[in-house]
Amino acid sequence: MSNILLIEDEQAIRNVLKSILMDENPKWNVDEAENGLVGLEKIKEKEYDLIISDIKMPKKDGMEVLSEAMAYNPDLTIVMITGHGDVDLAVDAIKKGAYDFISKPPDLNKLLTTVRNALDRKSLISSNKELKSENKALKNKVAKKYEMIGESEGISQVKDIIDKVADTDARVLILGPNGTGKELVAHHLHEKSSRNVKPLVEVNCAAIPAELIESELFGHVKGSFTGAVKDKQGKFELANEGTIFLDEIGDMSLSAQAKVLRALQEGKVSPVGSEKEIDVNVRVIAATNKDLRTEINEGRFREDLYHRLAVIIINVPGLNDRRDDIPALVEHFVSENSINKSFDKSAYEALKELDWTGNIRELRNVVERLLILGDNPVTKKDVDQFVKK
Incomplete structure (x- = not known):
């Protein structure tokens, strides 16, 4: 539910605008104010996702509403309504913090596009405020959920590279088998960068059907294909000024690869079905479990895109190459579980001897199984009994 306040002194125009908005989306709750004074009172009484205000009004005009509302809450999203001859005022309003302006009589498409974009902006502002609050609380520490456990040589090298490149805009390609923690590396790169007050937007390229990947990455306009019922x-x-993480990029279609390459080269994207170009400033981090050189040789991956992405390459070792980290990883997974058991030394040694084809993800599952089925403490006997290899 989005709350919209419509401040307009002409009843007929208020009726028309309210009808248009509610017909477009019944989940938009539209309140009315007949002048600027009433509008300001409502702004202080209720939280609005969008305010649409006329400029020429009695008691308090739109410019006064804008100034006082922005002083009250700088994060408000305000769209101004202008009459003929008010364009200079509208431009001045934008300089003072208004999101946009629409002219009387309002063009239906312009009105609805402006409203949708304004509400999307409000959503992003709310998201960014939460991120800023979280970052302040963490004091530049990575969230525990994405903690990188271990001190082995392989994982120490990964941490060292992250520290060197995180606070740059260099593109990073993360390589490694499934389950090794490539997502953790991406989160550390973002959290330790100056972009961490903006979103980290994750895209699993393998989980999105090939025919929808372009829409997912670049958006679409209403009616551009079957099922496109509104602009997206x-x-x-969404990742503008932040970071986009393209996981399993080796599974992306050649068509989508071409568009990603253009976005990296020009800093622009075009929504599906639109000729409009949108400027984007994003840091790109990509990951894959595939050998991209083989994919290039077999014509499934663009070599020019590979060179664009692989400015910095981080190879994440599999668990078989960092067995010394197993005790620390087990302790970490135990601490996350509600079952109060421990592992003795014989269990750690037994786990080190196993072949971990599923890497960290497999170890997490095994620890949970042993906590449920094993004795307390969990011993080598439990590992031999409940872990089939």
């Missing part, structure tokens, strides 16, 4: 922002636009 793409992940690149």
Whole structure:
């Protein structure tokens, strides 16, 4: 539910605008104010996602409403309504913090597009405020959920590279088998960068059907294909000034690869079905479990895109290459579980001897199984009994 306040002194125009908005989306709750004074009172009484205000009004005009409302809450999203001859005022309003302006009589498409974009902006502002609050609380520490456990040589090298490149805009390609923690590396790169007050937008390229990947990445306009019932922002636009993480990029279609390459080269994206170009400023981090050189040789991956992405390459080792980290990883997974058991030394040694084809993800599952089925403490006997290899 989005709350919209319509401040307009002409009853007929209020009726028309309210009808248009509610017909477009019944989940938009539209309140009315007949002048600027009433509008300001409502702004202080209720939280609005969008305010649409006329400029020429009695008691308090739109410019006064804008100034006082922005002083009350700088994060308000305000769209001004202008009459003929008010364009200079509208431009001045934007300089003072208004999101946009629409002219009387309002063009239906312009009105609805402006409203949708304004509400999307409000949503992003709310998201960014939460991120800022979280970052302040963490004091630049990575969230525990994405903690990188271990001190082995392989994982120490990964941490060292992250520290060197995180606070740059260099593109990073993360390589490694499934379950090794490539997502953790991406989160550390973002959290330790100056972009961490903006979103980290994740895209699992393998989980999205090939025919929808372009829409997911670059957005689409209403009616551009069957099922496109409204305009949609793409992940690149949502990640603007932040970071986009393209996981399993080796599974992306060649068509989508071409568009990603253009976005990297020009800093622009075009929604599906639109000729409009949108400027985007994003840091791109990609990951894959595939050998991209083989994919290039077999014509499934663009070599020019590979070179664009692989400015910095981080190879995440599999668990078989960092067995010394197993005790620390087990302790970490135990601490996350509600079952109060421990592992003795014989269990750690037994786990080190196993072949971990599923890497960290498999170890997490095994620890949970042993906590449920094993004795307290969990011993080598439990590992031999409940872990089949």
